[in-house]
Amino acid sequence: MEPTVSPELTAATAARYRLRSQRLVPRTDDQTTVSNLLTAVSGIQAQEKPAAALGVRARSSTLTKADLERALYEERSVVRTWCIRGALHLVAASDLALLLPIFGSTFVSRGPEPKRLEAMGLDEAAIDRAMEVIRDALREEGPLTREEIARVLRESGVGVDSESQAPYHLVRRAALLGILCEVAPKEGQTAYDLLDEWVQFDDPPDRQDALVELARRYLRAFQPASMDDFAAWSGLYVRDVKLAWGLVADETTEVTVDGTQAAMLTDDLEAYESATKPTNSTDSRGAADAADRVRLVPGYDSYLLGYEKENRPIPREHESRVWPGAGIIRPTLVVDGHVTGTWRLDRSRATTAAVVDPFEPFDPDLEVPLRDEVEDVGRFLDIEIELRFVD
Template identity: 35%
Template sequence: MERRTTTDRLLRARAQAIGGEVREESVAAVLDRVLAVQAQDLPAAELGLRVRARGLTQDAVRRATDVERTAVRGWFMRGTLQLVPAADARWLLALFGPVHLALAARRLRELGLDESLCARSERLIIEAIGAEGPLTRAQLTDRLTTLGVEPKGQSAFHLIRRAALAGRVCHGPQREGEATFVLLDDWLPATGPLPFTGAAAERELARRYRAAYGPSDALDFVHWSGLKATTGKSAWAAVGETGSEPLPTPGEPDVRLLPAYDNYLVGYRSRELSVPAAHERRVWPGGGQIRATVLVDGLAVGTWSGGRRGAPVTVEPFPGAEPHTPAVAAGIARESADIARFSS
């Protein structure tokens, strides 16, 4: 049983390009492999691309999102922000947008935002961006106050998110480190019919998950996607095994410093393969936080912090853990240096 657990962990890490000496060569290659990178925290998303690539620069990430428009940030699986290939954004939005619009309706009502105000807000957001170009959340909030929307609280955020889920706007280029919103049709013009719709889109999502997450089952897919259980199980059953990559010849441990909220830590319903049960609270302390982790061959052995704006990386091993071997210590040093290079 232990051998199977180790094998499954190594296969998962390799599928996610965070183990088995696998590293991709570009933002496009990373996203093609894993489909989506968690992006509720944008600097963490950039580090999520770095950890899966070889020699990737922050400029290359910004170029992909802000200039080439080959990667786009939006609310997709589970209704959380993800960075996905631009080529997949529209069919993913068609699949998840209606689901999360329906789920958000109750919250909008709780905030006192009726259908009439929502419709007027959507028109205002579209008109403002159309006239002025990319606008930040704060700028859109300021425009929405002209309709009586409270400038504080969550009302403006939910109205902007509603317009994005409806396919009217999407995240655009950063401006002085702050995200902006643009018109979807301007930023990512439609090039023809969607490649996948309905059940075909659900099956494609299941196929991509199988390839990106290694050994897993239908319930893992349901957990990751946020689809209804019956829908997810049906799509899973319709997609055959993708076939996993062969395990590498055992060698030096593969050490990676995963950012906060990384895919690997949220992509399965169970955490037992990735984080020892005794240390789960170190990674998931509560309040929705998921800490950055030190990974060795797919297994978390500690957490880390720092690495932004020139701050050094600080590693905190799990209590009671054996001291790092020289090979693991060398791997941590290499990853720390690479984070400094990436963030400089």
């Protein structure tokens, strides 16, 4: 029997596939809800609310900021909480049964947070007591802001300095444990309430089944990707990463991206090849039209964070312009799947502007689709926006 030969993908083809996996090309239409979109892309990182909202915009031609807020606070079909990598994400409420048991149990103890809390005078006994106080307070008084939670903790004998980061870390832990989640703002402040009173979701699956489903969903949202990419995106322990990746292996096909091994779900590979097939031998961009070549992607976007560092679509020489330090990840200009600049919203003038800072002189042929992107940001936010380039 002839040995199976892995399909070989160029970097350009892999970029087209990844754009498609993240629903950045083509963007979804008016039949997609916010919750369905979030399930399809395995959540959107949401440490900054405005950036997370614009992540929805980048993947939908019809959803608006008002749709997102309605899904969050009226329908409750979407939740902003800590889960993947222990970080804040927008996720479908129906996916919490899958995500929280996996990531909550991992990130309650993983990372620097336990030592930070200990340095603030909170040992494990004090933290456990804090969890009980938070649960009881929300049951009796919720929803509560972080400042109100800090007050209740102090009144209950848990030594918490409201000026420190202790309340934040305790709220995060309570979210990872499935005690609370973020709910509608209270007098303009971020508020929290009991998770099981805010949303309803199914019982969690068996952990092994959950890990397999997580790997499957990751691939569907980021393929082609490697096990190392999955590890970077999830932040899970190596044993869990290897178990999940191994158990989903019979559903995947190995591919190579410029000689580097990756994988795709076998059922999706043929569909991707058909959907992104070049229209002729000279068209290196595939079937995507000019409008799909340009995307204004927000800061902290999953498109950048879904892969290990070596596989991120950012030129090494310009990486510091996207990651300047202090945990900041700037909004990016993406052309044909590769980061070619940064951008920001400037609200200092009468008309808000999208200020674009390309790494290299911008291709004039792409100015029309870029202006269309800027106009679409305005559609999503329901404001007028103009395009400006950094000199």
